[in-house]
Amino acid sequence: MTKRYPDGTVAVDRLSLEIPDRAITVLVGPSGCGKTTTLRMINRMVEPTEGSILLDGQDVRRQPVNTLRRSMGYVIQNAGLFQHRTIIDNIATVPRLLGWTKQKARARAAELMERVGLDSALAKRYPYQLSGGQQQRVGVARALAADPPVLLMDEPFSAVDPVVRKGLQDELLRIQDELGKTIVFVTHDIDEAIKLGTKVAVLRTGGRLAQFAPPAELLSAPADAFVEDFLGADRGIRRLSFFPSADLELQTAPIVPIDADAAKLASRATAPYLLVTDLDGRPLGWSEPDRLTAGAIDPEQLLDFGRPFLPGTDSLRTALDGAVLSPAGWAVAVDGEGRAVGVVSQQVIGEAIRAAHSRVAEQAEVKAGR
Numbered sequence: 001m002t003k004r005y006p007d008g009t010v011a012v013d014r015l016s017l018e019i020p021d022r023a024i025t026v027l028v029g030p031s032g033c034g035k036t037t038t039l040r041m042i043n044r045m046v047e048p049t050e051g052s053i054l055l056d057g058q059d060v061r062r063q064p065v066n067t068l069r070r071s072m073g074y075v076i077q078n079a080g081l082f083q084h085r086t087i088i089d090n091i092a093t094v095p096r097l098l099g100w101t102k103q104k105a106r107a108r109a110a111e112l113m114e115r116v117g118l119d120s121a122l123a124k125r126y127p128y129q130l131s132g133g134q135q136q137r138v139g140v141a142r143a144l145a146a147d148p149p150v151l152l153m154d155e156p157f158s159a160v161d162p163v164v165r166k167g168l169q170d171e172l173l174r175i176q177d178e179l180g181k182t183i184v185f186v187t188h189d190i191d192e193a194i195k196l197g198t199k200v201a202v203l204r205t206g207g208r209l210a211q212f213a214p215p216a217e218l219l220s221a222p223a224d225a226f227v228e229d230f231l232g233a234d235r236g237i238r239r240l241s242f243f244p245s246a247d248l249e250l251q252t253a254p255i256v257p258i259d260a261d262a263a264k265l266a267s268r269a270t271a272p273y274l275l276v277t278d279l280d281g282r283p284l285g286w287s288e289p290d291r292l293t294a295g296a297i298d299p300e301q302l303l304d305f306g307r308p309f310l311p312g313t314d315s316l317r318t319a320l321d322g323a324v325l326s327p328a329g330w331a332v333a334v335d336g337e338g339r340a341v342g343v344v345s346q347q348v349i350g351e352a353i354r355a356a357h358s359r360v361a362e363q364a365e366v367k368a369g370r
């Protein structure tokens with residue numbers, strides 16, 4: 001579709017997208033590239049100049065606009081709450097419009113407050129009595145109240161600080177896991193797009209589509225210099241977030257408990273570094289073997305063990321981060337209880353990265369039919 005505003009501005013130019021069902025599609029791009037216009041054409045707050053939007057094969061213009069909008073939750077920056085209504089009544093707005101009784105609408109609103117992580121004690125407050133992050137949660141709850149299949153979100157988390165923002169993003173992913181809505185999410189923040197999107201549409205100024213792909217593919221194969229530039233400088237490192245750490249070959253020989261005897265220490269003396277653990281197996285720090293004396297290991301003398309990773313849960317990026325942070329250059333793998341299960345060198349992580357890259361390249365070739 002195309003949108004030309006009456007003053008001649010072409011906000012969206014021949015954009016064609018197939019938005020996947022029950023997934024998060026992110027529209028991202030620089031300011032003024034037509035993200036909001038695109039989103040608003042979906043619920044007909046803006047009418048396209050040319051083209052059409054099909055929802056489950058049906059042109060959205062065939063439906064009365066009110067019916068259409070009630071089937072689509074809409075969340076905006078600063079939440080856009082009704083200031084003179086309590087939190088519970090804000091959330092109950094659409095169910096009430098749909099003719100639910102006050103009691104039923106409020107019961108639904110209370111259930112949603114819990115779902116989005118809002119304390120029920122906030123129900124009787126007014127929006128100005130809530131923090132920015134809490135207000136955004138109310139905005140999400142209100143959009144979900146009538147259980148619409150589609151959720152449109154326009155920079156919903158842009159007005160809050162980075163810590164609150166991360167919490168809201170995690171919450172959205174959790175809710176999406178449970179509810180499986182078809183979400184279209186607008187942001188100008190590429191990191192947010194990569195974290196949340198099942199697919200990401202990168203738009204360029206003038207409302208043209210630069211690339212539409214899953215985040216891992218954007219990072220590994222940006223379509224052109226504009227997309228590459230928009231993705232930022234540390235694209236290679238960020239890409240590692242999509243590679244699992246499960247296949248890393250871990251070594252256990254360099255791990256010794258703090259009460260290791262002389263024979264044990266001597267048997268491990270060829271390792272460049274040893275990881276000393278407490279008696280429960282939790283890492284304490286690294287040391288070169290010849291600096292350790294049996295029966296007299298001082299935890300204060302050990303080198304920092306960086307940030308450990310959980311194989312199978314964490315990505316290669318986390319594992320590499322652990323190795324880079326540790327002065328020994330080795331990353332520590334732990335289990336769910338924080339006990340060391342193995343160690344791995346930067347070199348081995350490097351080899352795993354190369355192997356992962358060639359797997360992706362092979363898959364891309366298969367996909368391209370070569």
Ligand SMILES: Nc1ncnc2c1ncn2[C@@H]1O[C@H](COP(=O)(O)OP(=O)(O)OP(=O)(O)O)[C@@H](O)[C@H]1O
Nearest residue numbers: 005007009011030031032033034035036037038188
């Ligand atoms: N009502 C309007 N009349 C004329 N031009 C408009 C109108 N609304 C938006 N535009 C223009 O259309 C272009 C796209 O705007 P839009 O708000 O869709 O971009 P955006 O990508 O959401 O931007 P931002 O990230 O800054 O919110 C811009 O050049 C904007 O100035």
